[in-house]
Amino acid sequence: MKAVRHMRKDEGGEGGTIVNISSTAGLCKYTFLPIYGGSKGAVLHFSQSLAREPFYDNTGIRVITLCPGPTATKLMEGLDNRIVETSSMKQIQSLSDVQIIQSIPSAVAAMMKLLKEGDNGSVWLSANDKPVVELTEKINKHLDELEKLTLA
Numbered sequence: 759m760k761a762v763r764h765m766r767k768d769e770g771g772e773g774g775t776i777v778n779i780s781s782t783a784g785l786c787k788y789t790f791l792p793i794y795g796g797s798k799g800a801v802l803h804f805s806q807s808l809a810r811e812p813f814y815d816n817t818g819i820r821v822i823t824l825c826p827g828p829t830a831t832k833l834m835e836g837l838d839n840r841i842v843e844t845s846s847m848k849q850i851q852s853l854s855d856v857q858i859i860q861s862i863p864s865a866v867a868a869m870m871k872l873l874k875e876g877d878n879g880s881v882w883l884s885a886n887d888k889p890v891v892e893l894t895e896k897i898n899k900h901l902d903e904l905e906k907l908t909l910a
């Protein structure tokens with residue numbers, strides 16, 4: 759939030775863009791990553807809450823979220839040894855039939871696209887070496903429906 763204070767137009771800054779990095783683990787209920795997944799769900803929710811009107815109008819700061827799937831960085835090394843619940847290995851094994859560890863250039867291409875084209879509050883998926891997919895409408899529909907249920 760210190761960066762926001764520095765960037766915000768209504769306090770003398772120039773506006774700008776914040777890209778928060780969530781993960782597919784913040785979208786899916788992976789039994790093998792409950793703590794990491796919880797933190798990534800929090801990143802997404804934090805971003806969507808921050809990006810809500812009138813934040814952008816006041817500050818000129820876009821808040822965008824990228825959800826990468828497994829990507830070949832150091833983070834993915836030795837994942838097997840860091841699993842909390844060993845019975846969850848089954849879920850990883852079945853996932854490996856339908857998901858690949860994508861290359862770093864795929865994640866970078868996604869980042870470049872959302873920096874160029876992403877609206878405030880937009881959410882993007884980059885996985886399996888496929889072109890980036892925008893998730894904003896789906897995520898907001900889901901959150902807006904849940905919010906309605908909380909109203910009297």
Ligand SMILES: NC(=O)C1=CN([C@@H]2O[C@H](COP(=O)(O)OP(=O)(O)OC[C@H]3O[C@@H](n4cnc5c(N)ncnc54)[C@H](O)[C@@H]3O)[C@@H](O)[C@H]2O)C=CC1
Binds near residue numbers: 780781782828
């Ligand atoms: N690699 C993957 O499969 C995925 C990664 N992500 C997310 O992408 C982000 C980047 O991860 P990777 O590049 O994959 O990991 P990485 O392990 O290759 O890089 C992480 C970087 O963060 C730095 N770092 C760690 N703790 C820090 C701290 N307290 N203060 C400052 N710097 C710190 C490390 O020195 C390292 O350079 C993370 O938020 C990760 O959760 C999301 C989805 C998939």
Ligand SMILES: CCCCCC(=O)/C=C/C=C\C/C=C\C/C=C\CCCC(=O)O
Binds near residue numbers: 780791837853
């Ligand atoms: C420390 C946690 C790193 C988590 C990285 C992340 O954010 C998201 C990961 C999502 C799933 C990763 C789980 C397993 C990998 C699944 C399939 C790829 C296997 C392909 C293979 O070559 O074996």
